[in-house]
Amino acid sequence: MKRIKTDILVIGAGSGGLSVAAGASQMGAKVVLLEGHKMGGDCLNYGCVPSKALIASGKAAYGQRHSDVYGVADTDGAADYAAAMEHVHDVIAQIEPMDSQERFEGFGVDVIREFGHFISDSEVQAGDTVITARRIVIATGSSPLVPPIDGIDTVPYLTNETLWDLREKPDHLLIIGGGPIGMEMAQAHIRLGSKVTVIEGAKAFGKDDPEMAEVVLKKLRAEGIEIAEDAKAAKIDGADGRVTVHAEDGRSFTGTHLLVAVGRKTNMESLGLDAAGVETTRSGVKVDSSLRTSNRRVYAIGDAAGGLQFTHVAGYHAGVIIRSMLFGLPSKAMTSHIPWVTYTDPELAQVGLTEAQAHDAHGTALEVIRFPYNHNDRAIAERKTTGLIKVMVVKGRPVGASIAGYQAGELINLWALVLANKMKMSQVAAMVSPYPTIGEVNKRVAGAYFSPRLFESDLVKRVVGLVQRFIP
Incomplete structure (x- = not known):
């Protein structure tokens, strides 16, 4: 030894x-x-990297089928699933040397x-x-995590570890689990040409702000994804090429492939x-x-x-x-400034407290400030106007931010910085954001916090009046 x-x-x-x-x-x-x-562990080989690469393939296919709004003719956007998976593995191979x-x-x-x-x-x-x-x-x-559903050990199923071995596109992909992994893979696969059904025992995106989750779910359903909520899987049966998931309430769902994405x-x-x-x-x-x-x-x-x-x-x-x-220095881990993102289209991002959590924690001291994407000029130019940002503020300091929309994962970076450093809304408002950018959404929501304080204040109006009368 x-x-x-x-x-x-x-x-x-x-x-x-x-x-x-x-x-x-x-x-x-x-x-x-x-x-x-x-x-490199799960992230490089089975998680973050391959999933984002497949999402990129789906995005490219979807873009070809929905380009006429930009004055460019639509095409069929036909995807070669095997080639898309080779793209995934090429991305992994490019990053592998770093790990x-x-x-x-x-x-x-x-x-x-x-x-x-x-x-x-x-x-x-x-x-x-x-x-x-x-x-x-x-x-x-x-x-x-593979839950002990009756019959699951009798049928072939995929997880995020085995999905990447596929080379033949699933005709109809059943996904048990409506969390981030399940919903990201649902959208990627429907864009690559599969039929997709998501089976969720409670609510899809159950850990996210319900209002923001609904923005994303509406888009996913519009793309053709069937999302069955309150459908707790009770039994699974079938064979290779035909799998049926039976829910406790009597509903059943049949597809060619099954992906289990209920957690870890x-x-x-x-x-x-x-x-x-x-x-x-x-x-x-x-x-x-x-x-x-x-x-x-x-x-x-x-x-x-x-x-x-x-x-x-x-x-x-x-x-x-x-x-x-x-x-040998004292050092503690915190969670209040940790952001997370679901990379659907539109994206769903969160840092700090959600609106409901902030209400519970701060009560009447809480202010919720909103700004919609359809008032952002770059979003209008890009035809990406579906979305919303809201920031939870207590006594001038943000305690949470929720974003559903284009590049939400990029926008949340600023609010992660703000929460990590306990910054104020005034410091965000002081930022000069280049025009036109999606990033102006962050600047504008800070402006929305101060607007009523400036434009609807009798005191401010009296001060301005006095200045105009007496200061040359």
């Missing part, structure tokens, strides 16, 4: 683990990184391509190697956490505000920490624990 001693051991080479390994090694720490599967074993070995990281499990509070075994570490980081991510589960079963004295919860590894586990030597970040499951959260967590592990 080979033995290694190191300063930091990182288990998992996804977004969070790679960020810790790269940062810590380049700042002088000795780092060992374990990865028993693919470098490669060779690149991280170049940083001085000792990369071991094995799964690891704890054998004590400070030791992890990976294959024939035992690593003893001063600090250990669990960055094992998550996997698709933390990868922690094989880690031997009991041997390390690391406690868990139903959602993941139990951590405190500093992302430390019940074993003070061990941290958990990203999906493994059981909170928000986004690649950018894992990267943020990496920065939090590097401050603690390398410099």
Whole structure:
């Protein structure tokens, strides 16, 4: 048995683990990184990267069929599904070198391509190697959750891990789950020529602001996606090429392919956490505000920490624990400034509190400020006028922002900055935004906050009157 001693051991080479390994090694720490599967983790290989690439293919096909509004003749926009999937894998291949074993070995990281499990509070075994570490980081991510629906083990089904192996376009894709993954793949596939039915046990986009979600759902339905809500799957039957999902209320849905997209589960079963004295919860590894586990030597970040499951959260967590592990400084993870985006068309973006959450937290002190896309000149020029931004403001400071519309994922960046730095609406209003841009939506909603204070104020009008009378 080979033995290694190191300063930091990182288990998992996804977004969070790679960020810790790269940062810590380049700042002088000795780092060992374990990865028993693919470098880059879920985001590169099965999640963010391939899904956005397929969405781009769908967008291109849809654009060809809907170009006459710009004075350009429509075409049939026929998609070659196999070629679209090859595009997906080419995109992955272009990004792969950034997450490669060779690149991280170049940083001085000792990369071991094995799964690891704890054998004590400070030791992890990976294959024939035992690593003893001063600090250990669990960055094992998550996997698709497959619910125990009656009959699901008797039919072929896809998850976000196996979808990318397809080369033949599904004639009729059934999707169980109306969250971000399900809805993104629904729109991508209908634009590529499949018939699509989404089966959601509660409400589609259930974690988002209902008003903003409805903006997106209306567009998805208009494109032909059948979205069945309050349709909890009770039983599945069929065979290859014909699968039927039966809902508890008696409805049934039949298609050629089934995609299960109901959520994710933390990868922690094989880690031997009991041997390390690391406690868990139903959602993941139990951590405190500093992302430390019940074993003070061990941290958990990203999906493994059981909170928000986004690649950018894992990267943020990496920065939090590097401050603690390398410099011994207090560092805590927060969620109030974390944005998220669903990359449908139109996009759906959120940071901070939704309107309902802000009402619960702040009551009558809350002001909700709105600005519609159809008053933005660039949106009009681009024919992208479907959308809305609303900002939740308490005593001049934003506490949340919700956007449904074109480039919502880009627009939310500003509000993430505002919330992270506890900025005021006056600071957003002071920004000069170039004309004409979609980004003016952010400037204009700040202006909408101040408009009644300036234009409907008797005091302001009296002051202006006095100035005009007495100051030459």
